[in-house]
Amino acid sequence: MGAEVLSVSTDSRFIHKIWTEEELSKMVPTGIPYPMLSDGGGKIGTVYGVYDEDAGVDIRGRFIIDPDFVIRAMEVLTPEVGRNVSELIRQLKAFQHVRATGEVTPSGWQPGRPALKPGPDLVGKVWKEWSPEKAF
Amino acid sequence: MAVDKCVSPAKGPIQSDTGAAAPPGIDTSIKEAPKMIARVGKPAIDFEANAFVEGGFTNLKLSDYKGKWIILCFYPGDFTFV
Numbered sequence: 720m721g722a723e724v725l726s727v728s729t730d731s732r733f734i735h736k737i738w739t740e741e742e743l744s745k746m747v748p749t750g751i752p753y754p755m756l757s758d759g760g761g762k763i764g765t766v767y768g769v770y771d772e773d774a775g776v777d778i779r780g781r782f783i784i785d786p787d788f789v790i791r792a793m794e795v796l797t798p799e800v801g802r803n804v805s806e807l808i809r810q811l812k813a814f815q816h817v818r819a820t821g822e823v824t825p826s827g828w829q830p831g832r833p834a835l836k837p838g839p840d841l842v843g844k845v846w847k848e849w850s851p852e853k854a855f
Numbered sequence: 856m857a858v859d860k861c862v863s864p865a866k867g868p869i870q871s872d873t874g875a876a877a878p879p880g881i882d883t884s885i886k887e888a889p890k891m892i893a894r895v896g897k898p899a900i901d902f903e904a905n906a907f908v909e910g911g912f913t914n915l916k917l918s919d920y921k922g923k924w925i926i927l928c929f930y931p932g933d934f935t936f937v
Contacts, residue, residue, distance in 0.1 A: 722924035725917070727904065730933045735907035738933035754908035754915060758929075762867035763902045768891035769929045777929040784899045784925040788918070793895055798931040810925065 724753035727764070728842055729776050732757050769795055783811055785818065827854035865914050866903040899925075 730738070731814045735755040741750055756763075758777055774811075781802060783792040796802070802833035813824040822834035825835030835841060835848055870892075892900055901918045906914070917925070 720924070722926050723920045724926045724928065725920070727866070727929045728860050728932050729917050732905045732912050736912075739907065742934065750909075754906040754914070756904040756906045758863075758867075758904060760867070762903060764929055766868045766870070766891060766900045766902075767893045767927075767929065776931040778931055780929040782893065782899070782925075782927040784917075784927060787867060788899050788921050790893060790895050790897060790899050793893065798935070799937060801937045802928075807926065814926070831898040844878065846891075 720808070720815065722811060724756060725756055726753060726757050727756045727777060728756050729761055729764070731759060783807075783814060785814065825849045825853065863905055863912070863914060865905050867916075869901040869903060869916070899927075 728735075732755070734778050735757065737842075739751050739755070758770075760762050761770035761772070761775065761777060764777035764780075767780060767782065769777050778801075779796040779797055779802065780794075781794045782790055785791050792810050794802075794807075809829060812830045813828055816830070816834060817823060820834065821836075823837050824834045825845075828834060832853075833848065835845065841848070899917060901916060903916045905916055906913050906915050917927070
């Protein structure tokens with residue numbers, strides 16, 4: 720899929736190093752393949768709308784940025800619930816499909832399923848192409 | 856990679872100066888605290904941060920990855936549970 724992953728927390732790079740060595744190495748023996756960034760003070764998290772001033776941490780926010788440096792998607796969760804990586808991958812593939820083909824992806828679209836060609840001919844005819852059970 | 860010191864300042868958010876030139880005598884070094892400006896369909900906000908990457912320390916900018924798809928993930932902290 721050719722995407723670069725960057726992780727950001729308010730921890731220092733020194734903490735990132737020790738966390739990688741002490742714990743993550745036991746989950747991912749091959750090593751962490753992406754840069755781990757430090758946002759001390761939460762300035763970056765603030766402009767991305769994910770910094771919690773009361774707790775002093777960046778909460779769980781995820782952004783998809785396209786090759787033109789435009790933000791395409793964002794998801795922000797409070798810390799207790801982890802991400803769904805399958806949904807991230809689905810969204811990334813959907814945005815890549817849109818960019819490559821000019822088609823648009825209806826609700827529930829999965830890679831390989833039909834997308835829609837927007838235009839005058841589709842107006843009032845979406846019912847022929849899509850139905851609610853395809854949302855799941 | 857440059858010799859690393861204990862403190863290696865990074866710029867944080869890099870916001871283009873969109874305001875008109877300040878009148879003479881106004882100290883432009885005092886800026887308002889940054890506010891949320893990230894929006895879907897709008898340009899990403901560039902920043903520079905300290906990074907731990909492939910076993911070493913460096914500073915990098917989000918714009919270093921311009922031209923690629925980027926997944927930017929914030930999380931509450933190392934050694935936390937989820």
